[in-house]
Amino acid sequence: MEVVRPEFLPDPDRSREEMEDLQREIAATASFEDDFGFDVADVELGESPTDAPTAAESVGEQVTLTDGDAPVVVGVDQAFVGDDYSVSAAVAIRDGRVVERAAGRAELELPYIPGLLAFREGDAIVDALESLSVEPDVLVLDGSGRIHFRQAGLATHVGVLFDVPAVGVAKNLLCGTPREPLDDPLPEGARVAIEADDSMDVPDGTVVGYAYQSRQYPNPEQRHVNPLIVSPGHRVSAETTVDVVEATCTGYKLPAPTRLADQYADDLKD
């Protein structure tokens, strides 16, 4: 795929103030409403934990063998080789099958700075996505989208760069306030809205994402799983973001596209 907003490339040589200004521009360009051409219900479940038949098969529905109509979901994740460079892996999935994998790499020029993650990892991600030949219907990135001080987290930055629908999936909350406390274990499937607080650029109370309990143990009192923190990147609403993530979480905490990109990135290290 191709960068369509090169003026938004995450140049790590900019000053911190320039980076933040760029993020405000990106947020102003981003759309946090549904604007894509596929049906979330057509996102086929990824590979199952076992050799069990897919959900559709076990219900006895006829599996459509025609390729090309099911949405292409692309998971993106990074791994690091010391402090020198990062590798980015993009794994494209359609109908629960891997249809393409792409790799990218870039020198690390910045330390990790909360709020500026895209300037540390962006180059490698762009490198990987530029070498991807299929056109993704939606990207699943590791990190925040709209849950960000200036509404321009990694998922928003990358989504706007390529003008492609994108969602962010994080394991921890960067900012914002959950409508309900997340301390106690949530039941599987639970969704808790994340509202903007005064550390953010948006009016207080704006729903900028959700905590989503993709998986939970039968007895959460003794051992429980933390919820995912999901937020829209670009061209997807907060609610639809959860729908997309839910459709790709197949028996594990993390979405299948993310897990596959994660393991591919690890392989790229050696």
Add this chain to the structure above:
DNA sequence: GCGACAG
């Protein structure tokens, strides 16, 4: 000044 902060 202190705390809080995706990966």
Add this chain to the structure above:
DNA sequence: ATCTTGTCGC
């Protein structure tokens, strides 16, 4: 993110 084995509980 990364350095790393076993271990507890489903």
